Amino acid sequence: MGAPMAARLAQAGHTVRAWNRNPAKAAAVPGVGACATLAEAVQGAALVISILSDGAAVAEVMPATLPDCQPGSLWVDMSSTRQDEALASAARLQAAGLRFIDAPVSGGVAGAQAGTLAIMAGGSEADVAEAAPVLAVLGRVTRVGPAGSGQVAKLCNQLIVGGTIGIVAEAMLLAQAAGADPAAVRAAIRGGFAESRILELHGQRMLDRNFVPGGQVKTQLKDQNNVLAAARDAGLSLPISAMMAERYRALAQQHPTADHAALLLELEARNPGRRVGAAPDKFD
Amino acid sequence: MGAPMAARLAQAGHTVRAWNRNPAKAAAVPGVGACATLAEAVQGAALVISILSDGAAVAEVMPATLPDCQPGSLWVDMSSTRQDEALASAARLQAAGLRFIDAPVSGGVAGAQAGTLAIMAGGSEADVAEAAPVLAVLGRVTRVGPAGSGQVAKLCNQLIVGGTIGIVAEAMLLAQAAGADPAAVRAAIRGGFAESRILELHGQRMLDRNFVPGGQVKTQLKDQNNVLAAARDAGLSLPISAMMAERYRALAQQHPTADHAALLLELEARNPGRRVGAAPDKFD
Numbered sequence: 040m041g042a043p044m045a046a047r048l049a050q051a052g053h054t055v056r057a058w059n060r061n062p063a064k065a066a067a068v069p070g071v072g073a074c075a076t077l078a079e080a081v082q083g084a085a086l087v088i089s090i091l092s093d094g095a096a097v098a099e100v101m102p103a104t105l106p107d108c109q110p111g112s113l114w115v116d117m118s119s120t121r122q123d124e125a126l127a128s129a130a131r132l133q134a135a136g137l138r139f140i141d142a143p144v145s146g147g148v149a150g151a152q153a154g155t156l157a158i159m160a161g162g163s164e165a166d167v168a169e170a171a172p173v174l175a176v177l178g179r180v181t182r183v184g185p186a187g188s189g190q191v192a193k194l195c196n197q198l199i200v201g202g203t204i205g206i207v208a209e210a211m212l213l214a215q216a217a218g219a220d221p222a223a224v225r226a227a228i229r230g231g232f233a234e235s236r237i238l239e240l241h242g243q244r245m246l247d248r249n250f251v252p253g254g255q256v257k258t259q260l261k262d263q264n265n266v267l268a269a270a271r272d273a274g275l276s277l278p279i280s281a282m283m284a285e286r287y288r289a290l291a292q293q294h295p296t297a298d299h300a301a302l303l304l305e306l307e308a309r310n311p312g313r314r315v316g317a318a319p320d321k322f323d
Numbered sequence: 324m325g326a327p328m329a330a331r332l333a334q335a336g337h338t339v340r341a342w343n344r345n346p347a348k349a350a351a352v353p354g355v356g357a358c359a360t361l362a363e364a365v366q367g368a369a370l371v372i373s374i375l376s377d378g379a380a381v382a383e384v385m386p387a388t389l390p391d392c393q394p395g396s397l398w399v400d401m402s403s404t405r406q407d408e409a410l411a412s413a414a415r416l417q418a419a420g421l422r423f424i425d426a427p428v429s430g431g432v433a434g435a436q437a438g439t440l441a442i443m444a445g446g447s448e449a450d451v452a453e454a455a456p457v458l459a460v461l462g463r464v465t466r467v468g469p470a471g472s473g474q475v476a477k478l479c480n481q482l483i484v485g486g487t488i489g490i491v492a493e494a495m496l497l498a499q500a501a502g503a504d505p506a507a508v509r510a511a512i513r514g515g516f517a518e519s520r521i522l523e524l525h526g527q528r529m530l531d532r533n534f535v536p537g538g539q540v541k542t543q544l545k546d547q548n549n550v551l552a553a554a555r556d557a558g559l560s561l562p563i564s565a566m567m568a569e570r571y572r573a574l575a576q577q578h579p580t581a582d583h584a585a586l587l588l589e590l591e592a593r594n595p596g597r598r599v600g601a602a603p604d605k606f607d
C-alpha cells in the first residue's frame with residue numbers, strides 16, 4: 040500500500056524519498072528516490088510518513104530512525120496499530136524533539152491508488168493542519184482528536200464492519216429459512232434504512248458464497264481484539280463487539296484467510312441444516 | 324400512511340374508493356371516493372389494498388369484508404404483520420375464491436407521499452405481476468417469494484435496522500471514552516465500509532442526543548419480538564437479534580416512545596459515568 044501512496048505524492052510534485060525492507064519495492068515506484076538506508080530516507084525531511092504492518096513494526100523502525108531525523112520535523116504514522124502503541128510513538132518522538140500524528144487509513148490499495156482513502160488523523164490541530172495539504176493527495180483527511188485518536192477512529196470503523204457483517208448474515212439466513220428468496224429480500228430492502236456498504240458488498244458475497252478475500256477473517260479478529268483492548272483500557276462494556284470477537288475467533292480456527300463475510304459460515308454452524316443458497320463455498 | 328397512498332393512486336388515474344374507521348380521514352383524501360362502509364368500498368373492485376396497524380386488525384377487518392368482495396379479485400395487504408398472520412390471510416382468501424399478496428413497506432409517510440416506498444411483495448408470480456403496475460405508483464416493488472415472504476423481508480429490514488443501531492452506539496461510545504471526538508470519527512468513517520443509513524441518520528441523532536421519534540422503541544421491540552418468533556418458527560438461532568430483543572425490552576421499560584436511537588441510553592446504562600457528548604437528552 041506504501042508504493043501507490045508514494046507514487047501519488049511524487050506525481051503531485053512533492054520530493055519523495057522511500058525506504059522499504061525490500062529495496063526492489065522502493066526502486067519500482069515511479070518518481071521516487073529509493074534509499075538504501077532509513078537514515079538516507081529521513082535526513083533533512085520536513086515530513087516523515089510510515090505505513091507498516093502493525094505497531095510492533097513501528098516500535099522497531101522508529102527508534103532506529105530517530106537519530107537521523109531533522110529536529111522539529113513531523114512524523115505521520117499511517118499504520119494501523121493499537122491506541123497505546125500510537126501514544127508510545129507520540130511520547131518517543133516528543134522526547135526526541137519531533138512531532139507525531141497517527142493517521143491510519145481505510146479504503147485499501149484501490150483507495151491508495153485513486154487518492155480516495157479515508158484518513159483518520161490524531162494529533163494537535165496545528166500538526167494536522169501542517170500535514171493536511173500533503174495527506175490530501177492520498178485521500179480525505181479528518182482530524183478526530185489528539186494523538187492516538189486516529190487509531191480509535193479506525194477501530195470504530197472496524198467494529199462497525201465486523202458487527203454489520205453479523206447482522207446481514209442473520210437477515211440472509213432468516214430470509215432463506217423462512218421461505219423467502221434471500222437475493223430478492225436483499226434487493227428489496229436496499230436503499231432504505233437497512234442500507235449499508237456491508238449489505239451491498241458482503242451481502243452479495245454471502246449470496247454467492249464467495250469467501251475469496253477481500254478483508255480476511257484473521258485481520259477482522261485482530262481488529263475485534265484491539266477493539267476489546269481499547270474498550271478495556273477505557274473501562275467500557277461493548278456487548279455486540281465482545282460477542283463478535285468470540286465468533287470471529289471461532290471462525291478463524293477453520294477459515295483464517297477467508298473473507299470476513301464467511302461469518303455466515305459461523306452462523307450456519309450454529310444452525311445445522313440451514314444454509315443460504317445452493318452455490319458451493321468459494322475460498323480461492 | 325393510507326391517505327397519501329390513496330391520493331397518489333387517484334392522482335395516477337386509478338378509480339379509488341376508500342374506507343377508514345374515522346370517516347373524516349377518508350373524506351379528506353383528494354380525488355378519492357370516501358365510503359361509509361367497508362362493503363361499499365370493496366364492491367366490484369378488482370384490487371383491494373389494506374394498510375392497518377397490525378395483524379390483529381387485519382384478522383378483524385378481512386372476514387367482515389370478504390362477503391362483499393368480487394370473486395377472483397386480488398387483495399394486497401400492505402400492513403406489517405407476522406408471517407403466520409399473512410399465511411392465515413392467504414388461506415382465508417383462497418377459501419373464499421380470492422387471491423392474496425402481502426406487501427409491507429419501508430420508507431414511512433415521507434416515502435408514501437413521494438411514491439418511493441420499498442414494497443416487499445409475497446405472492447404468486449402472476450399475482451404480483453398483476454398488482455405491480457398499481458403498486459409502482461407507490462414505490463419500488465420487489466417480489467421476494469410466495470405469500471408470507473413480504474413479512475419476512477420486512478423483518479429482515481427491521482432486524483438490520485435494530486442491530487445496526489446497536490453497533491453504531493458502540494462505535495460512538497468507544498470514540499468518546501477513548502478520547503476521540505465522536506462527531507469527527509463519524510465524519511471520518513462515512514462513505515467507507517462502515518457507511519450505512521443508520522450511521523448517517525441515527526449516528527447523528529446519538530451525537531445530538533435527539534431521541535424525538537422517528538421510529539419508536541416500542542415499535543422496534545415489537546419488530547425484534549416478531550423476528551424471534553419467525554426465527555423460532557424456522558428453527559433458527561440468531562444471536563445478535565436475540566440480544567437486541569432483550570436490550571430493546573429493557574429500554575422500552577423506561578423510554579417506550581423515544582426514537583430507537585435511544586438504544587445509546589441502554590448502552591450508557593451498562594457503562595456508568597460514560598456518555599456521548601454533553602447535550603441534554605431530547606425526547607419531545
